[in-house]
Amino acid sequence: MSKDRVLIVDDEEHILELIKFNLEQNGYQVMTKETGEECLAFLDQESVDILVLDLMLPGIDGIEVCKQIRSKPNLKTLPIIMLTAKGEETDRILGLEFGADDYMSKPFSVRELIARMKAVLRRSGSQQQQLTGPLQVGDLILDVESHELRLNGEVIKLTIKEHELLKTLLENRGKVLSRNFLLDKIWGYAYYGDTRTVDVHIRQLRKKIKEDENRPYIETIRGAGYKIK
């Protein structure tokens, strides 16, 4: 496999250096830009596999860059990881709503960044085939875009966590997903809570989709995690 190409955009030069050095050590081909304008101009000319983008930039900020990228057909699916100096949850949601695939708050460990890049790249690679319409299982239809779950036409309201949980399970249909995996994917790396939290949300979900012996959607794999067939 050839090296993945990464573009890093940040206005702090030493951060750029730090990330660049570490990513290169890990076999990535790294390019850097310091402003949103430069970033957009660069992406018009060259293609990259993944973009690491600081939220706070002089001139056009990260969110705006994100939006513009998502509005270009050829860049719609470019994986983007957003860097944010503030740790607020609001930032996260905001970033993700504007089309980022993941986010990290500074300061962060470069190892973590690499782990997340791998995860995002893996997802974007495997999702190519899965973008065929809404996710469905049995009499359940999950419309990811509208955040709506239908059970035989009846609309079921899901909370964000429930939605993400169901979506993740459906996107990985058949695979057993560990609680740790789900926590990382849905709750984020910086989550320090208990793994039992997952159980409770699974329970809510099961209740909402009216799971019973006849319609056993979410399977518990003891000692391993959960899966949907």
Next chain:
Amino acid sequence: MSKDRVLIVDDEEHILELIKFNLEQNGYQVMTKETGEECLAFLDQESVDILVLDLMLPGIDGIEVCKQIRSKPNLKTLPIIMLTAKGEETDRILGLEFGADDYMSKPFSVRELIARMKAVLRRSGSQQQQLTGPLQVGDLILDVESHELRLNGEVIKLTIKEHELLKTLLENRGKVLSRNFLLDKIWGYAYYGDTRTVDVHIRQLRKKIKEDENRPYIETIRGAGYKIK
């Protein structure tokens, strides 16, 4: 699950005692060292699940220890939490640059340390990417991703131990695996139980896969262990 093994390295003895006591209360198996040299020597001999490492150490300091650990292939992914006396942000980034997964500045609450340890361990455990396709032998098909064993289409439910056992045997097809090897691999280093435990699980497995004279999957090699052809 067996206890997670933690190595704590700090030159202040009372800090070591404090952390050790609290972690043991919380079900960890704790080892301690007072210098970087001792730490590295120990890691050459024994394996641990996570390392809690003070930045300031007599002789080789924490950063150097970190670097050396990261340069060893078998320790590249060992989760490391760095302890630092100074609270400066620069120190943090510095520490992380050298490969720590998280950091804490002293003084800290042991509760928080445990929370962070959990998070770091979770992250390292969530990178589940066994790209192994289904393993097959005769009319048995083991799908590791979905934790499913099929016998001519019929799904057989396996417990974790049975699944691991079958998986390990299949991954080492043809090789005889000793009970001790299996115990290390599946039950973990910290397991002190009897080797006969393996027999019992093999027995369950045999029962579940309906082994008989015509389909002798798991072979007993007297005096050596088990194997699958």
Next chain:
DNA sequence: TATATATTTGAAAAACCTTTGATCATGTAA
């Protein structure tokens, strides 16, 4: 700010899995 809603935590019950010890069976060496 109050109210509603969502999320997390804690603790007990239930379900299930693992280990142990006793006993039996079988293979191996003398």
Next chain:
DNA sequence: TTACATGATCAAAGGTTTTTCAAATATATA
């Protein structure tokens, strides 16, 4: 063939994980 060592079998005890419920926090909404 016998004695010994190793492996198989079983069921009860013991342990762990998961579920469930309820209460406490946190967050969003009006």
